[in-house]
Amino acid sequence: MSTPPTPAAGHSVGVSLHWSKGHDAPHRDLHSSTPSHSTEHLLATASEGSTCSSVSLVSERTYLDAASAEPMHPAAREMLLSAVDSGWADPVRLHHEGRTARLLLDNARAVLADAVGVRPDELYLTTSGTAAIQAGLTAVRAARSRVGATIVHSAVEHSAVLHTAGEAAAEVGVDRLGRVELAAFTDAVRRPGVAVAALQSANHEVGTRQPVEAAAAAAGDVPLFVDASASVGHDVVPAGWSVLAASAHKWGGPAGVGLLAVKKGTRIAPAWPMDEREDGLSPGFPNVPNALAAAAALQARLAEAEELGKQHRAWIDEVRRRVAADIPDVEVVGDADDRLPHILTFSCLYVDGEALVTALDAEGFAVSSGSACTSSTLRPSHVLAAMGVLTHGNVRVSLGRDTTHDEVQRFCAVLPGLVQRIRAEVGM
Amino acid sequence: MNIDLDCRGLICPLPVIKLAKTLPTVAVGDTVTVLADDPAAATDIPAWCRMRSQELVSAGENQYVVRRVS
Structure with a gap:
């Protein structure tokens, strides 16, 4: 019998998990199950299901939508995998x-x-x-x-x-x-x-x-x-x-x-x-x-927050500057200084938000949009509307902990041409 | 003089694009009345006027009057 763990030490999550990693997972029956129980179909991906020629782009994805969702932090992933094996029981039981x-x-x-x-x-x-x-x-x-x-x-x-x-x-x-x-x-x-x-x-x-x-x-x-x-x-x-x-x-x-x-x-x-x-x-x-x-x-994130915050703040400043300088008729919205470090939003006049998100996606960039055409309700973001700023052609860029300066620079380089192309399609 | 621009049934950015193409065809001082029922127009037409330095004379129920000032 292993020694009962010492009661809740505030910041010792990693330590407290260590002793319980040895649980022998009773999974053998599942692993030897018949093909009809295979779970592989659950992991079908967008690229596998797609007929477009985006396969080569998949490896060059630039994910700039961290404010919607981020890949799990490696520390969290490691903890989750351990905890699935050790923290499954009912916490109110006395065993x-x-x-x-x-x-x-x-x-x-x-x-x-x-x-x-x-x-x-x-x-x-x-x-x-x-x-x-x-x-x-x-x-x-x-x-x-x-x-x-x-x-x-x-x-x-x-x-x-x-x-x-x-x-x-x-x-x-x-x-x-x-x-x-x-x-x-x-x-x-x-x-x-x-x-x-x-x-x-x-x-x-x-x-x-x-x-x-x-x-x-x-x-x-x-x-x-x-x-x-x-x-x-x-x-x-x-x-x-x-x-x-x-x-x-x-x-x-x-x-x-x-x-x-x-x-x-x-x-x-x-x-x-x-x-x-x-x-x-x-x-x-x-x-x-x-x-x-x-x-x-x-x-883990709080330990990185200061350094990441500085980096993100500088890079968002750069995107803000370049978007305003390189694209005519664009409205960069939100406070330039008194703001979160990792988020930037702007709207491009005469541009369909859905078309811009799709064009960026085809170039390998994942961003979100508050434009009406990108929402299920076909109403623009209530935030942009309340601010009284342009709601169409809207893009939100948000940086994650894996974002690189190179990715930010490539985004700034690719964006003006896409905006120009979409505007040209409607004669603007 | 005023020109009516019926954008009912069109969704943004189309009403704003039509406004941007129509306003230069009227004389400075004249107006364009945009009829638009897309909810986004309520924000986007005033925003366009601000960004392009044109005058929003009035914004009512699905109806926006814009004066060309330059």
């Missing part, structure tokens, strides 16, 4: 396997809580950033139902905030850079009937940072809910919030892990089941391997 899973979960929570500046018992794990926003805002609003139901929020919040606020929303406009109008925010939050105020740490589409500390001061007794999904792992998250939401896949962790941090003294009335599992801190059977991988990714 060795259960206690192992519980220890790993405690370690993950300790690391994640420390990274966002709360105690472990103030951190709820959810299944996504969207779920954290929805559950968190709803729980704070419910706890303050005697005060009112209004959710004050900026016009450029994530759609999950907009949907949760619903009818009882007081939306506050933003300036041309995408920054909330602080005077209007202050006015709105001080009206009667406000349950909670929501303001993102920085905008996920244009990178502009929001005045979180000033908003917190303005909010007074009204709890401030900060969606920090775009910032955590990339940028410093300002203080002053009562509740914070974040999402692991935004910092190189796995999909399916959201954080909901609720500072002591903030009342919540949870709608989720407060069952025996960690007093409701992670309702339902927790995904221990994913939580650990999320923690490993964040720990």
Whole structure:
């Protein structure tokens, strides 16, 4: 029998995993299964299914859409593979396997809580950033139902905030850079009937940072809910919030892990089941391997953040400068300085956003777009619309930890010709 | 003088492209009234006027009046 692990040492995820790697995986039956049970078809890729001649380009892909999703951080991948074998048991059980899973979960929570500046018992794990926003805002609003139901929020919040606020929303406009109008925010939050105020740490589409500390001061007794999904792992998250939401896949962790941090003294009335599992801190059977991988990714990412941030900031400055200089009739949007390090958004007049994304993809560049033609609703990004900036021909570039300067320079070199070609097709 | 430009049923950037091609055909001081029901036009026509330094006289329900100033 192995020695029981010592209880949750805050930052010892790697160490605590080490002793449990020896589990002999009982997978032999699956591996010898008949061909009908083969899982290889699950791994069919876009390039295999495509008839176009892009095969040679696949090896030269330049991925500039890190704000949508990043490849898993190597530290997270390694942790996930170990944790799948060691953290599968039910953490509420009293047997060795259960206690192992519980220890790993405690370690993950300790690391994640420390990274966002709360105690472990103030951190709820959810299944996504969207779920954290929805559950968190709803729980704070419910706890303050005697005060009112209004959710004050900026016009450029994530759609999950907009949907949760619903009818009882007081939306506050933003300036041309995408920054909330602080005077209007202050006015709105001080009206009667406000349950909670929501303001993102920085905008996920244009990178502009929001005045979180000033908003917190303005909010007074009204709890401030900060969606920090775009910032955590990339940028410093300002203080002053009562509740914070974040999402692991935004910092190189796995999909399916959201954080909901609720500072002591903030009342919540949870709608989720407060069952025996960690007093409701992670309702339902927790995904221990994913939580650990999320923690490993964040720990590794924070260690790199300063260096990566400097690099990304300089490269985004370069893209901003070159796009504005080399392409006529382009609107580069968002704050040039007070922004996230890794995101840049611009819109090209007379250009179809879908055509530009597709043309860039064919040249090997992956970017996203807030143009209406690239969305399922055929409506332009509510962020760009609220800022009053051009919504068509829109491209968001976001850099990841693997992005190289060479890739950034190639993007700047290729883009003007593509824009020119698409404009020529419509006689512009 | 005013020219009507019916862009109903067209999606962006087409209404803006049509506006950009039509405005130079009117005299400086004259207007083009764009009829456009694409939701993106509500943002993009005012943005075009700002970027191209033309005057947005009014923006109403699916109707935008633009004056050529240069």
